[in-house]
Amino acid sequence: QQQVKQSPQSLIVQKGGISIINCAYENTAFDYFPWYQQFPGKGPALLIAIRPDVSEKKEGRFTISFNKSAKQFSLHIMDSQPGDSATYFCAASRASGAGSYQLTFGKGTKLSVIP
Amino acid sequence: GAGVSQTPSNKVTEKGKYVELRCDPISGHTALYWYRQSLGQGPEFLIYFQGTGAADDSGLPNDRFFAVRPEGSVSTLKIQRTERGDSAVYLCASAGGRLATNEQFFGPGTRLTVL
Numbered sequence: 001q002q003q004v005k006q007s008p009q010s011l012i013v014q015k016g017g018i019s020i021i022n023c024a025y026e027n028t029a030f031d032y033f034p035w036y037q038q039f040p041g042k043g044p045a046l047l048i049a050i051r052p053d054v055s056e057k058k059e060g061r062f063t064i065s066f067n068k069s070a071k072q073f074s075l076h077i078m079d080s081q082p083g084d085s086a087t088y089f090c091a092a093s094r095a096s097g098a099g100s101y102q103l104t105f106g107k108g109t110k111l112s113v114i115p
Numbered sequence: 116g117a118g119v120s121q122t123p124s125n126k127v128t129e130k131g132k133y134v135e136l137r138c139d140p141i142s143g144h145t146a147l148y149w150y151r152q153s154l155g156q157g158p159e160f161l162i163y164f165q166g167t168g169a170a171d172d173s174g175l176p177n178d179r180f181f182a183v184r185p186e187g188s189v190s191t192l193k194i195q196r197t198e199r200g201d202s203a204v205y206l207c208a209s210a211g212g213r214l215a216t217n218e219q220f221f222g223p224g225t226r227l228t229v230l
Binding site: 004006032034036041042043044045046049089091093095096098099100101102103104105106107108 | 119146148150155156157158159160163165170171174206208210217218219220221222223224
């Protein structure tokens with residue numbers, strides 16, 4: 001059972017355009033939703049994160065939109081640049097009884113921003 | 116300060132051999148996670164440490180996998196009798212300190228190849 005579904009698998013965007021990546025989750029106990037950016041040969045780097053008590057969070061060119069009733073959230077990258085070309089992962093977590101906030105990841109979206 | 120470091124960056128071994136992968140978390144971070152990332156997939160949770168103890172090892176695939184964190188800092192992931200299916204990138208993440216405990220910072224990973 002895939003608890004976090006991510007789409008699209010790959011995305012090509014023109015420089016200056018808006019990149020949109022979508023995720024849907026199943027477990028309503030999730031209470032923390034981060035997005036990670038990963039370049040080849042590197043570990044994932046935290047971009048931006050949101051909690052379900054807000055519907056939107058913006059940091060620079062990156063915005064998360066969150067729809068609790070639909071159990072969906074999305075990442076918008078405004079004014080996309082070639083340097084944004086990377087794989088993006090959405091994730092979700094909740095506190096376990098052991099104090100763990102283990103992350104459940106989507107399968108990733110490979111973004112290519114072309115000049 | 117320094118981020119999460121992992122050694123070695125690459126490890127090639129033969130089927131049936133034993134391997135150890137090391138993780139140095141961010142100084143002061145009490146929470147430490149191991150994840151495994153197969154090609155084209157998102158990371159999958161393996162084990163979580165809070166301090167010295169393995170508080171949640173529910174993600175370990177079988178008893179060939181074991182991890183320790185004897186002094187509450189450096190952690191070692193140990194894999195016995197390696198199989199070709201163990202080939203993946205093994206990621207370590209730490210969390211805690213002054214920031215929210217569920218903000219996880221990843222290392223660059225160890226790419227394990229089992230021939």
